[in-house]
Amino acid sequence: MNASKTFQLYIDGAFCDAEDGAGFGSVEPATGRIWAEMPAASAADVDRAVAAARRALEEGPWPAMTPSARGKLLWRLGDLLAERAAEFGELETRDTGKIIRETQGQAAYVAHFYHYFAGLADKVQGHTLPIDKPDMMVMTLREPIGVVAAVVPWNSQLFLAAAKLGPALAAGNTVVLKAAEAGPASLLKFAELVDEAGFPPGVVNIITGFGEPCGRRLTSHPDVARVAFTGGPETARHVVRNTAENFAHLSLELGGKSPFIVFADADLDSAANGVVAGIFGASGQSCVAGSRLFLEAPVYDEMVERVVAKAAAIRIGDPLDAATEMGPLCTAAQVERIEQALAASLGAGGELLCGGRRPQGLSEGFFFEPTMVACETPDVVVAETELFGPVLSVFRFEGEEEAIELANRTRYGLAAGAFTRDIGRALRVAKRIRSGIAWINTYRAVSPVAPFGGYKDSGLGRECGAESVLDYTRVKTLWINTSQAPMADPFVMR
Numbered sequence: 147m148n149a150s151k152t153f154q155l156y157i158d159g160a161f162c163d164a165e166d167g168a169g170f171g172s173v174e175p176a177t178g179r180i181w182a183e184m185p186a187a188s189a190a191d192v193d194r195a196v197a198a199a200r201r202a203l204e205e206g207p208w209p210a211m212t213p214s215a216r217g218k219l220l221w222r223l224g225d226l227l228a229e230r231a232a233e234f235g236e237l238e239t240r241d242t243g244k245i246i247r248e249t250q251g252q253a254a255y256v257a258h259f260y261h262y263f264a265g266l267a268d269k270v271q272g273h274t275l276p277i278d279k280p281d282m283m284v285m286t287l288r289e290p291i292g293v294v295a296a297v298v299p300w301n302s303q304l305f306l307a308a309a310k311l312g313p314a315l316a317a318g319n320t321v322v323l324k325a326a327e328a329g330p331a332s333l334l335k336f337a338e339l340v341d342e343a344g345f346p347p348g349v350v351n352i353i354t355g356f357g358e359p360c361g362r363r364l365t366s367h368p369d370v371a372r373v374a375f376t377g378g379p380e381t382a383r384h385v386v387r388n389t390a391e392n393f394a395h396l397s398l399e400l401g402g403k404s405p406f407i408v409f410a411d412a413d414l415d416s417a418a419n420g421v422v423a424g425i426f427g428a429s430g431q432s433c434v435a436g437s438r439l440f441l442e443a444p445v446y447d448e449m450v451e452r453v454v455a456k457a458a459a460i461r462i463g464d465p466l467d468a469a470t471e472m473g474p475l476c477t478a479a480q481v482e483r484i485e486q487a488l489a490a491s492l493g494a495g496g497e498l499l500c501g502g503r504r505p506q507g508l509s510e511g512f513f514f515e516p517t518m519v520a521c522e523t524p525d526v527v528v529a530e531t532e533l534f535g536p537v538l539s540v541f542r543f544e545g546e547e548e549a550i551e552l553a554n555r556t557r558y559g560l561a562a563g564a565f566t567r568d569i570g571r572a573l574r575v576a577k578r579i580r581s582g583i584a585w586i587n588t589y590r591a592v593s594p595v596a597p598f599g600g601y602k603d604s605g606l607g608r609e610c611g612a613e614s615v616l617d618y619t620r621v622k623t624l625w626i627n628t629s630q631a632p633m634a635d636p637f638v639m640r
């Protein structure tokens with residue numbers, strides 16, 4: 147891959163630089179060095195992109211297209227991504243540090259998201275209503291909402307974008323998609339596939355830039371009617387305030403501090419693999435990371451031993467090497483945040499079980515060891531804060547009630563995992579944990595078919611699943627008078 151690559155914005159069907167020529171260097175997390183130049187969209191670029199999306203919504207081929215024709219375009223987009231999944235995976239790895247075996251597999255799977263939403267395009271339908279008035283036929287129509295602003299964070303950008311673009315386009319909207327300022331390469335490149343698939347100009351616009359001004363202008367733009375945001379809760383608070391300007395419909399996919407509960411009757415081998423996948427997969431940079439581990443007292447020591455052994459064996463290194471199991475974090479700031487949280491936790495209710503530092507021999511990039519901290523109480527800093535890194539807080543519990551109580555003691559509520567052979571207990575726990583997703587004897591499984599989203603500070607609304615397309619529509623109610631008689635004069639008494 148070229149050492150000094152440049153990327154462009156995609157607005158109104160054309161590749162272009164930012165209007166004022168602004169840009170920034172993208173840092174390769176494995177080396178800490180700039181490897182590519184990215185454009186930084188200004189408020190003026192956002193305005194151009196929104197104007198293009200608005201035009202494409204109202205004029206030209208897109209609004210005239212049948213739902214099944216839209217579905218065909220989406221299907222083609224999925225096919226094109228599937229064909230080039232290896233290339234897109236490599237790009238994402240280079241730019242975000244996520245390991246290649248995960249990014250290539252994910253890019254191939256993301257293609258399936260477009261296929262899934264392609265199939266839903268011609269299944270968006272209204273109803274005929276059993277109206278309580280004679281001679282009236284009343285029906286609801288599902289119309290596109292309008293211009294959608296889709297904003298994603300740096301982890302899994304292709305994936306997070308698909309969960310927004312798929313339903314938005316299936317329902318006939320147009321989109322301005324903002325890639326994160328960290329690791330935007332794969333999404334900016336994805337514009338080539340949108341172009342090749344044959345979407346009319348302006349239907350999909352892909353930009354990147356900083357929260358200020360780009361993200362703020364986009365989410366508060368008067369011509370944006372729907373905002374689909376994924377990111378952290380603090381940024382989400384800005385986004386909610388921004389939408390006070392345009393009253394846009396809003397969905398928020400935010401962070402998590404998800405509990406992973408292992409009962410004494412669990413298959414411990416399987417549970418240990420689940421724990422490792424949940425927190426050390428993607429170097430812990432996953433919104434659903436199982437970052438709080440609750441172990442029932444009789445298996446506490448054995449499980450700690452097993453997971454520590456697995457953590458110690460994880461192969462950390464070059465994310466482009468297929469043998470690597472854990473890559474770097476995406477930014478230097480992430481590593482510093484984790485170091486600060488650990489410093490505030492160790493000796494203050496937290497005791498280091500393993501890891502806790504940058505690995506030796508990997509001084510250039512943003513690497514951090516798989517880390518486990520035994521916590522006495524839930525208010526230890528590492529156990530309270532979403533660290534978005536490979537840091538696991540470990541707790542001991544006695545019995546189901548305590549497990550549920552501890553698991554719910556967080557402001558987040560995205561996901562939860564429970565390992566047990568007792569199906570009754572599994573269902574009781576799943577129902578009482580306040581999270582949008584509950585995994586039993588598995589972890590980190592996702593699908594376009596399955597709704598995804600959180601309770602509490604983890605967000606608002608759900609992505610994926612058949613109903614998610616309806617979240618990109620408005621209802622219009624159509625009243626038809628079928629009577630042969632003329633409408634009565636309202637001021638003549640009868």
Ligand code: NAD
Nearest residue numbers: 298299300326357361362377378381384399400401402433
């Ligand atoms: P972030 O909130 O800092 O940034 C997300 C996006 O918002 C970026 O594109 C950024 O440029 C943009 N932005 C920043 N300021 C803005 C503003 N004022 N107005 C509009 N947009 C603005 O998130 P991050 O740190 O890059 O990503 C990590 C966070 O994302 C974590 O909290 C993680 O849990 C969450 N996340 C959630 C999910 C989910 O589906 N629930 C998935 C992945 C990541």
